[in-house]
Amino acid sequence: MKPVFRRVALFAILAGAALAARAEEISVAVAANFTAPMQKIAAEFEKSTGHKAQLVFGSTGKFYAQIKSGAPFQLLLAADDETPTRLVREGDGVAGSQFTYAIGKLVLWSPKPGFVDDKGEVLKAGKFEHLSIANPKLAPYGLAATETLKVLGLAEALQSRIVTGESITQAQQFLVSGSAELGFIAFSQIHKDGKLIAGSHWLVPAKYHSPIRQDAVVLAKGKGNAAVEALVGFLRSRTSADIIKSYGYDL
Incomplete structure (x- = not known):
């Protein structure tokens, strides 16, 4: 060398x-x-x-x-x-x-195509057994979900159908595993490289909850x-x- x-x-x-x-x-x-x-x-x-x-x-x-x-x-x-x-x-x-x-942005999501409409009317129709959210005492997205339900006037009506995850990740796991038909999660969890993954969703208007x-x-x-x-x-x-x-x- x-x-x-x-x-x-x-x-x-x-x-x-x-x-x-x-x-x-x-x-x-x-x-x-x-x-x-x-x-x-x-x-x-x-x-x-x-x-x-x-x-x-x-x-x-x-x-x-x-x-x-x-x-x-x-x-x-x-x-x-x-x-x-x-x-x-x-x-x-x-x-x-x-x-x-x-x-962050809150989204109502279901792994089932066509299950969630683009206005969130599925929540009022009630054709589901379980709604997944993150613990509102621990996770800000869970708090945003409960605020959204209150704005929609559905908090009491849907209370018995709510399954609560410790984190937003567990809330999504309930959906993927079939433990819940739809749920509130972070938009980022179904959005990658500018594209949406499978399923159906409603992007919750920011005015329905506190800014994330x-x-x-x-x-x-x-x-x-x-x-x-x-x-x-x-x-x-x-x-x-x-x-x-x-x-x-x-x-």
Whole structure:
């Protein structure tokens, strides 16, 4: 090997070693509705920076309880804006780090084609046995679902038919497994790369429920961590924005 090539090869090895030495693994709590887009974002983030995001998916309410109990999360991507605000107020979130990474949409969905009409009249017809929603005490999408039922004047009439999932993911699993014929889930769960998956749906008008503004916040355990700051920056990049939009979210 010629001296110049040896020097180039040595530089590449040293550069790679330096990157590996700087690379970190960080712990990120992610709202269940954001599972698919965050998996893509994390993969792109690792390719771009060398840092790895260890993702844990679940309900925002449960994450709040876990963070208060000392869970080692360094960054939270919530399904609402209230939980990050509360964590900052209580000293568990870093002041000034909160920002909106996506605005979610609620959808009434059934895996059966033609079952749900484009105005949600299926709810009033009552030709179903079970309606799946996420726990409104833990999941903002579940709360949006209960608000929608109240606006439609159907909350009491359909109460006995509701099956409640711990998270928005479990609410969808009830539908896929056949435990419920239709249910309220996140639009992102049936929307990928600009296309809708199988089934039928009604996109719930935003005026029927509180805005689903999804905020991220750096947690106390992530304060000053360069990898956490890098992920925050990446979440606000054009690359992430394109991924987020492809799953049906607004920004």
